[in-house]
Amino acid sequence: MDAILKHLLKKEILRQKTTINLIASENYASPDVLRFLGSPLTNKYSEGYPGKRYYPGNVYCDKIEKLAQERALKVFRLKAESWGVNVQPYSGSPANLAIYFALLNDRAANAGKGEPKTDILGFSLSSGGHLTHGHKVNFSGKIFRAVQYGVDPKSGLIDYKKLEALAKKHRPKIIVSGATAYPRKIDFRKIGVIAGSVGAYHLADISHIAGLTAAGLHPSPFPHCDVAMTTTHKTLRGPRAAIIFSKRRKMIHNSALMLPDAIDRAVFPGTQGGPHENAVAAMAQALEEASKPAFKNYQKQIVKNAAALAGALKKSGFNLVTGGTDNHLLLIDLKNLGMDGLSAERRLEEAGITANRNAIIGDASPFRPSGIRLGTPAVTTRGMKEKEMKKIAGWIYGILMKKGGSGAIKAEIQKMLKRFPLPY
Ligand SMILES: Cc1ncc(COP(=O)(O)O)c(C=O)c1O
Numbered sequence: 001m002d003a004i005l006k007h008l009l010k011k012e013i014l015r016q017k018t019t020i021n022l023i024a025s026e027n028y029a030s031p032d033v034l035r036f037l038g039s040p041l042t043n044k045y046s047e048g049y050p051g052k053r054y055y056p057g058n059v060y061c062d063k064i065e066k067l068a069q070e071r072a073l074k075v076f077r078l079k080a081e082s083w084g085v086n087v088q089p090y091s092g093s094p095a096n097l098a099i100y101f102a103l104l105n106d107r108a109a110n111a112g113k114g115e116p117k118t119d120i121l122g123f124s125l126s127s128g129g130h131l132t133h134g135h136k137v138n139f140s141g142k143i144f145r146a147v148q149y150g151v152d153p154k155s156g157l158i159d160y161k162k163l164e165a166l167a168k169k170h171r172p173k174i175i176v177s178g179a180t181a182y183p184r185k186i187d188f189r190k191i192g193v194i195a196g197s198v199g200a201y202h203l204a205d206i207s208h209i210a211g212l213t214a215a216g217l218h219p220s221p222f223p224h225c226d227v228a229m230t231t232t233h234k235t236l237r238g239p240r241a242a243i244i245f246s247k248r249r250k251m252i253h254n255s256a257l258m259l260p261d262a263i264d265r266a267v268f269p270g271t272q273g274g275p276h277e278n279a280v281a282a283m284a285q286a287l288e289e290a291s292k293p294a295f296k297n298y299q300k301q302i303v304k305n306a307a308a309l310a311g312a313l314k315k316s317g318f319n320l321v322t323g324g325t326d327n328h329l330l331l332i333d334l335k336n337l338g339m340d341g342l343s344a345e346r347r348l349e350e351a352g353i354t355a356n357r358n359a360i361i362g363d364a365s366p367f368r369p370s371g372i373r374l375g376t377p378a379v380t381t382r383g384m385k386e387k388e389m390k391k392i393a394g395w396i397y398g399i400l401m402k403k404g405g406s407g408a409i410k411a412e413i414q415k416m417l418k419r420f421p422l423p424y
Pocket of ligand 1: 025091092093094129130131178179184205206207208233240241
């Protein structure tokens with residue numbers, strides 16, 4: 001093993017061990033998931049799908065991929081007769097690219113005919129959406145025509161009325177629901193009804209809340225969407241990869257293709273080459289772990305921990321976007337503290353807590369936004385509970401609100417972390 005890399009890996013593992021990780025999109029994969037990721041499956045090319053590969057020698061990769069598909073359906077309580085499933089996307093962004101390609105494949109045919117049509121109506125980044133939901137710096141806003149909906153500036157909640165008005169005005173081909181920094185439940189039913197009323201596909205991006213959804217702690221998007229996707233490395237504790245679920249029904253704009261066939265073609269050969277079968281196996285392992293009763297308890301604890309953290313932070317005077325949380329994350333609005341998200345992020349990291357700065361509605365600069373996002377999936381994986389959340393809230397208060405160094409807090413953090421070892 002290369003000595004420099006070995007040293008850097010050792011250091012990174014130590015950093016993970018000695019940090020309270022409140023980054024809402026991160027987690028610790030199990031040793032078994034890591035084992036499959038680092039397995040010789042990485043050596044294999046398997047372009048195509050089980051039973052229809054463009055390379056020989058895929059007898060075991062076929063079985064692994066089918067297992068991942070079956071387990072993905074099982075974890076979300078879906079029937080193979082109703083939903084197609086693709087486990088090959090390299091990650092969340094390539095998954096969304098493939099979905100857009102699949103659903104917008106009549107775009108070229110329509111170009112130049114009459115009014116320009118909107119391709120995507122997505123949740124804006126500054127309201128809590130993801131870059132791939134139509135942001136202008138991302139492919140989703142660069143190669144597709146995107147319009148954005150957002151939250152009500154006062155309540156911080158999704159403005160469903162405005163979303164409906166935008167849908168009626170722009171008649172998008174896809175409405176994207178789902179978020180990366182939204183602390184409340186998303187009304188997938190409402191968005192599904194709006195999408196239906198304008199003939200749009202409803203894509204639900206449940207990357208953040210997949211674990212909660214699987215455990216029945218967040219209303220399911222599946223009865224109300226045409227396509228759903230999720231990354232597998234957040235609340236699901238799997239590898240960096242993604243899954244796309246699509247309804248087995250005819251496409252509106254292309255009667256020759258069913259949605260799952262269009263998605264499969266858009267993933268391979270449309271936007272990707274050979275799938276990473278090591279990641280697919282690691283995903284199948286994570287999905288097996290997610291089907292156990294302990295996983296439901298784990299997700300429940302994530303939500304309880306987020307509520308405890310939010311409650312304690314509020315008590316000490318922090319202003320939370322929407323006033324709290326009902327999922328795995330919360331957002332502190334720092335505007336009234338004369339501090340921006342970047343300086344808060346740096347102060348916390350210096351003391352041994354990682355949490356990322358985040359835009360809050362009305363922010364102009366994504367580099368210096370006025371919010372900080374805190375999530376509980378990773379600390380819950382370490383075994384922390386409400387008691388520790390209250391402690392962490394106190395430390396955050398000490399680091400951000402009190403003058404002077406955080407030397408004493410740093411030592412207390414290290415002491416506590418020793419009681420909550422990483423799973424590797
Ligand atoms: C809601 C949502 N969708 C998509 C993605 C993209 O995933 P990836 O970073 O794996 O490309 C993310 C990542 O944070 C996300 O939060």
